[in-house]
Amino acid sequence: MITLEKRTSVPQWLRYATPLLAIGVTILLGGVIFAVLGYDAPKALSVFFLSPLSRADQIADLFVKACPLIIIGTGLVFCYRANIWNIGAEGQLVLGALGAGWVALSFPDATSYSILILMALAAMAAGALWALIPAFLRVRFSTNEILVSLMLTYVASLLIDWLVRGPWRDPMSFGFPLTPLYADAALIPPMILPVVGRIGQLHWGVPLALLIAVIAGIIMRRTLAGYQVRLFGEAPRAAKFAGFSPSKVTIGVMMVSGALAGLAGAVEVSANIGQLQPNISFGFGFTAIIVAFLARLNPMAVILAGLVVALAELGGDAAQISLGVPKVVTGLFKGLLLFMLLAGETWTNFKISVGRKS
Amino acid sequence: MYEELLLTILLTSVPLVLAATGELVAERSGVLNLGVEGMMLMGAVSAFGAAILSGSPIVGMIAGAFGGMMTAAIFGLFALGLATNQVATGLALTIFGTGFSGLIGAPLVGKAIDGLPSLSIPLLSDLPLIGVAFQLDALAYISILLVAFVAYFLKRTRWGLVLRATGANHDSAHALGYNVLAVRWYAVLFGGLMAGLAGAYLPLVLTPHWAEGMTAGRGWIALALVVFASWQPWRVVVGAILFGGITIMQLAGQARGWTIQPQFLSMLPYLATIIVLVSISRSGGVLHKAPAHLGRIFYPTR
Numbered sequence: 293m294i295t296l297e298k299r300t301s302v303p304q305w306l307r308y309a310t311p312l313l314a315i316g317v318t319i320l321l322g323g324v325i326f327a328v329l330g331y332d333a334p335k336a337l338s339v340f341f342l343s344p345l346s347r348a349d350q351i352a353d354l355f356v357k358a359c360p361l362i363i364i365g366t367g368l369v370f371c372y373r374a375n376i377w378n379i380g381a382e383g384q385l386v387l388g389a390l391g392a393g394w395v396a397l398s399f400p401d402a403t404s405y406s407i408l409i410l411m412a413l414a415a416m417a418a419g420a421l422w423a424l425i426p427a428f429l430r431v432r433f434s435t436n437e438i439l440v441s442l443m444l445t446y447v448a449s450l451l452i453d454w455l456v457r458g459p460w461r462d463p464m465s466f467g468f469p470l471t472p473l474y475a476d477a478a479l480i481p482p483m484i485l486p487v488v489g490r491i492g493q494l495h496w497g498v499p500l501a502l503l504i505a506v507i508a509g510i511i512m513r514r515t516l517a518g519y520q521v522r523l524f525g526e527a528p529r530a531a532k533f534a535g536f537s538p539s540k541v542t543i544g545v546m547m548v549s550g551a552l553a554g555l556a557g558a559v560e561v562s563a564n565i566g567q568l569q570p571n572i573s574f575g576f577g578f579t580a581i582i583v584a585f586l587a588r589l590n591p592m593a594v595i596l597a598g599l600v601v602a603l604a605e606l607g608g609d610a611a612q613i614s615l616g617v618p619k620v621v622t623g624l625f626k627g628l629l630l631f632m633l634l635a636g637e638t639w640t641n642f643k644i645s646v647g648r649k650s
Numbered sequence: 651m652y653e654e655l656l657l658t659i660l661l662t663s664v665p666l667v668l669a670a671t672g673e674l675v676a677e678r679s680g681v682l683n684l685g686v687e688g689m690m691l692m693g694a695v696s697a698f699g700a701a702i703l704s705g706s707p708i709v710g711m712i713a714g715a716f717g718g719m720m721t722a723a724i725f726g727l728f729a730l731g732l733a734t735n736q737v738a739t740g741l742a743l744t745i746f747g748t749g750f751s752g753l754i755g756a757p758l759v760g761k762a763i764d765g766l767p768s769l770s771i772p773l774l775s776d777l778p779l780i781g782v783a784f785q786l787d788a789l790a791y792i793s794i795l796l797v798a799f800v801a802y803f804l805k806r807t808r809w810g811l812v813l814r815a816t817g818a819n820h821d822s823a824h825a826l827g828y829n830v831l832a833v834r835w836y837a838v839l840f841g842g843l844m845a846g847l848a849g850a851y852l853p854l855v856l857t858p859h860w861a862e863g864m865t866a867g868r869g870w871i872a873l874a875l876v877v878f879a880s881w882q883p884w885r886v887v888v889g890a891i892l893f894g895g896i897t898i899m900q901l902a903g904q905a906r907g908w909t910i911q912p913q914f915l916s917m918l919p920y921l922a923t924i925i926v927l928v929s930i931s932r933s934g935g936v937l938h939k940a941p942a943h944l945g946r947i948f949y950p951t952r
Contacts (some may be wrong), residue, residue: 627746
């Protein structure tokens with residue numbers, strides 16, 4: 293029997309300790325599970341969490357992997373802060389990729405990088421509109437936004453599947469479900485650093501992601517819009533008395549998070565793939581939810597959280613090669629981490645006691 | 651030929667019926683468990699592993715139910731015991747279940763088992779066309795019995811009323827002296843048992859081997875189905891046959907060169923669910939509305 297008692301005051305250190313503790317316990321539990329199943333646990337853990345950090349180019353790739361997670365996670369922070377549960381970021385990401393892809397494929401001879409700006413705008417518009425559907429239904433008919441945004445994710449992945457197999461397929465692709473390659477100007481250029489040159493797959497989307505998280509942090513803390521979002525999450529009644537419109541906040545945060553998820557989709561395709569294909573995301577939209585929670589819904593912390601979760605993703609690739617376990621096993625760590633974070637959240641707000649009720 | 655088509659549709663719909671009926675009970679008690687896909691995968695891998703070890707698909711079936719229930723217990727520990735956010739906890743369960751089942755299942759890839767045998771019901775199975783509905787396997791018949799049980803339990807028994815009351819308003823149920831968390835624990839565990847059976851159906855009946863992520867989104871369709879059925883058990887069966895039918899029709903249609911794109915057919919269940927969601931949110935009827943306290947956190951205060 294677990295009993296919870298609301299804390300009257302939350303010690304400051306607890307807020308910072310819980311995410312770190314959650315990471316530690318996750319790794320420990322993961323190791324125990326590997327050991328119980330007869331794997332060499334220390335080896336498994338080092339494959340997952342240390343091997344992706346052993347070379348400079350791998351650390352660069354960590355940032356590349358974290359890039360979409362940071363962009364999407366930042367948007368989700370706004371939603372979740374306002375207590376709006378957008379879990380359809382995966383679909384909004386796909387729509388963003390389609391929006392950007394539509395621009396890129398319309399100008400196959402583009403030579404100016406200004407097309408990238410056009411693609412980014414199209415991606416953000418498409419993602420925001422896809423997120424507007426659950427937001428509008430929620431505001432107008434008080435329909436559950438969780439279920440609608442989830443359903444639309446599957447509609448989106450079927451939509452891209454149809455487009456790349458049908459109308460947008462490259463006639464020269466020998467029947468493969470691929471669009472033509474984007475023009476060079478429509479590809480996000482790799483990042484060439486002074487002295488060291490190019491490291492790993494590092495591209496200009498990465499600094500963009502960091503910039504977005506920082507700007508979002510400033511908006512959340514220093515502007516009226518950010519204040520509205522926070523107030524709505526923490527004290528919806530007070531927000532109403534203050535004259536803020538719940539509908540506007542709902543639509544606003546949903547569209548912001550949709551736009552950012554869409555942008556992430558455009559960046560992912562334009563920097564790493566170069567054309568559209570049926571699968572452009574490996575569940576980034578869902579994984580970003582973990583990132584948002586790990587950051588304790590704080591935009592700046594999303595950067596760090598994105599890197600941590602990206603590490604588990606890269607670890608999955610490494611484990612597939614050297615442990616012979618499928619890549620999905622990385623979900624074991626991601627799932628455990630989310631569980632532990634949620635438990636940490638409870639621990640922050642409640643005194644937990646286990647035992648018989650007195 | 652039509653008989654074969656109907657049989658495939660029925661077989662496709664059985665796991666949907668099982669998983670959705672379990673989730674329906676959990677949701678009626680006020681718990682939104684988005685971990686159906688994860689519980690199904692754990693059920694599938696438990697069933698397959700146990701069937702290999704024991705050589706018996708019946709043992710596999712029981713192990714599948716147990717595996718699903720244990721996975722649901724993790725959800726209960728967090729969402730009920732620690733009062734964590736149900737949406738996030740459910741997602742964590744699906745992500746965890748996908749990874750964990752992939753890890754346990756890694757040594758099982760490439761092995762094969764004997765599935766559940768089909769049991770023909772004499773006389774009825776000789777009927778033209780609908781006779782195929784009586785040539786199914788034990789688990790398929792059990793699934794219909796379980797739907798009947800759930801429908802009766804929810805509507806006609808005292809404990810069914812208590813369960814619905816916890817979903818409609820947990821504060822009132824608590825004030826009346828009912829143990830809200832205990833009711834929700836039972837409902838969540840039942841949901842896990844059913845999802846485990848649904849997962850077990852895949853390797854035991856549909857494809858006699860294990861593959862990581864073999865549920866392929868059926869858990870999410872089951873979640874849609876509960877809403878589509880507006881939380882009514884028998885409508886789950888109708889919806890499952892419709893959803894299953896759409897899946898099969900698009901395969902059959904592709905083979906026959908239909909002009910409608912298969913992707914648009916596959917979208918229909920999701921779009922129909924959204925339409926149902928909107929229409930039940932609009933209409934005033936209390937009877938077919940979502941449980942009012944669905945997804946709300948409850949922890950007892952004195």
